Structure formats: C-alpha cells, structure tokens
Amino acid sequence: MTFIRAYLRASTKEQDAGRARGDLEEFCRDRGLTIAATYEENESGASLHRPELFRLLRDSKPGDILLTEQVDRLSRLSDKDWDQLKREIKAREVKVVALDLPTSHMMLKTEDAFTGRMFDAINGMLLDMLAAIARKDYDDRRRRQAQGMAKAKAEGRMKGRPEDAERNEAIIDMLRKGQSWNTIVRATNCSRSTLAKLAKRLEGTEAAAG
Template sequence: MTFIRAYLRASTKEQDAGRARGDLEAFCRERGLTIAATYEENESGASLHRPELFRLLRDSKPGDILLTEQVDRLSRLSDKDWEQLKREIKDREVKVVALDLPTSHMMLKTGDDFTGRMFDAINGMLLDMLAAIARKDYDDRRRRQAQGIAKAKAEGRMKGRREDVERNEAILKMLQRGQSWSSILKASGCSRSTLSKIAKRLPSQSAQD
C-alpha cells in the first residue's frame, strides 16, 4: 500500500510550519486520497539538518509519496547537499510530489512501467531546476541583506545596541568614588570591556584591582 506523507517546513520558530496543511489536505481530498502521516519542523531549507524530513524518509516504504507545498520547502540546499538528499530519496524509492510542480502530480497515478520511468525522469529534471532556483533565491536574499547592512553602516543609519545611559552614569559615579572594578562589575552586571570604555571617560582612569 502506498502512503502519502506530508512534509511541512518553516525557517524559523516565529513562522508557522503548519500553514500549508490545509492546502495539502485539500489537494489530496480532490483526488480521493488521504494523508497517512504529517511531518512538521522549523528548520532552514538551506541546511541538511532536518530531523523530521529524515524521519519521514526512514518511515517510508518503496513507492510512498513525499508531499510538500513547494519544492523550496524541501530544498534551498547547495548542489552538494541537494545531491545527497536526492540520493537518500532515490535509495528509499520515494516519489516527490509538490503542489507547485504539476508534472509531479502524475506520480500519484499508476501506469505502465515505461510511462512511470518517463514521468520520473521529467519530474527529476524539473525538481533539479526548481531546487537550483530556490537556492539562487536564498543566496540572492542573503547578498542583498548583507549589502543593505553594509550601506546602512556606511551611512551611519545602523548603530550598535543603544547605550544604557542611567546604568553608565551610575558606573561613572562609582568609579569617581574610587570603588573597585570587581565590585562595580558585580553591582552593574556589565562586562569588563564595557567598564573599561566607561572608565576612559574620566579625566584619569581609575585603577583596576
């Protein structure tokens, strides 16, 4: 018996990995099919560290369907990591069906061996193409983010953490009173490097102990 195993992924804990559950269920319902198991996780698509995805593959039997919303839910991997994941899928004889890849929907149908191999070859080629596009989109977004941060820093629009003025004024007063560094660190909870910076604001730096 062929099982349909739904895979749901989001990149961060703040995102809802189960958001597409309804779309996957509706897709199967329209075809008279039922999702046998659902695997949901919050992990980056650019990483092979995907415990639930690999649990899905371990649970699968030859011919089972890995159903996902989009190819990029399955992979934003580098070429090397994508090849490794593909080998795992192929070795376990799992068929990948993605809602955004119509040719993959043919994998749900049974037919003669030649037709099955033909659709498998076409689907594999398109999976490779969409996985490459997903990775390029990932790399492009990271590059744009890095460029934006660099530009903001150059223009002085991005600064470090806002200074805790009240705390630092209290530290200055403690330094002026000649209080030891160890007692100031303990009382303020600041780091030694922060204390050193504040101490430099004094006309003459307080002695350390």
C-alpha cells in the same frame, strides 16, 4: 500499499510551519486520497539539518509519496547537499510530489512501467531546476541583505540588534506571494513597523529589477 507522507517546513520558530496543511489536505481530498502521516519542522531550507524530513524518509517504504507545498520547502540547498538528499530519496524509492510542480501530480496515479519511468525522468529534471532556482533566490536575498546592512553601517544608520535575516527573508517571500499583512503578522510574530520596512525593501528591489 502506498502511503502519502506530508512534509511541512518553515524557516524560523516565529513562522507557522503548518500553515500549508489545509492546502495539502485539500489537494489529496480532491483526488480521493488521504494523508497517512504529517512531518512538520522549523528549520532552514538551506541546511541538511532536517530531523523531521529524514524521519519521514526513514519511515517510508518503496513507492511512498513525499508530499510538499513547494519544492523550496524541500530544498534551498547547495548543489552538494541537494545531491546528497536526492540520493537518500532515491535509495528509499520515495516519489516527490509538490503542489507547485504539476507534472509530479502524475506520480499519484497508477501507470505502466514505461510511463512511470518517463515521469520519473521528467520530474527529476524539473526538481533539479526548481531546487537550483530556490537556491539562487536564497543566495541573492542574502547578498542583497548583506549589501544593505553594510551600506547602513557605513552611513551610521545601523543601530540596535542586527536583523533576523532568515525570518525577514521568509516575510519578504510571503509578501511576494501576496499574503495579507494580518496573515504574515500572525505567522511570524513580527511588528507592523518591521513589516512596513520589508514591504518597502521589496518594492525597491522589484523596481530595481524591473
């Protein structure tokens, strides 16, 4: 019997790791499926220190489904760490299904062996691509933040506590996805003044990129 195991992750303790629970439940409900277990944690996607993710894998039997909202919830890892995580997933014979990877949804259906192997190969390539994009996005943001902090320090504008780069990265990601300010404030416990600064920073970054 195949079990669907939901994995929910947020980067910092100020964020709500369970915010996507409803989306995952609706996804399964629309397909007549049920989530058997949920694993939730607040850990960086750039680190392999993911106790709940590895507990999920230990609990899994061959053929079980690891269901997540987005591939970047699973990995913003370096190539070396991503390869290590993939080996663990493959060794457990767990299938990864992500809401933002439509081809992976086919893994929920019973297919013949040939079709199953074909989708395994396709999803493996797409997972690698999306994981690489997620890591590049993470590295680019960290670099821009470091450049901004260095510039502010050089201009004498750096005062008070250093910014929470991990949290601010997550907030900018939520802004980019179009989430409301009220939702972001509730999920991250940040002030509206901080949110306004990050929204302005995002506008500047997108304007420069455009």
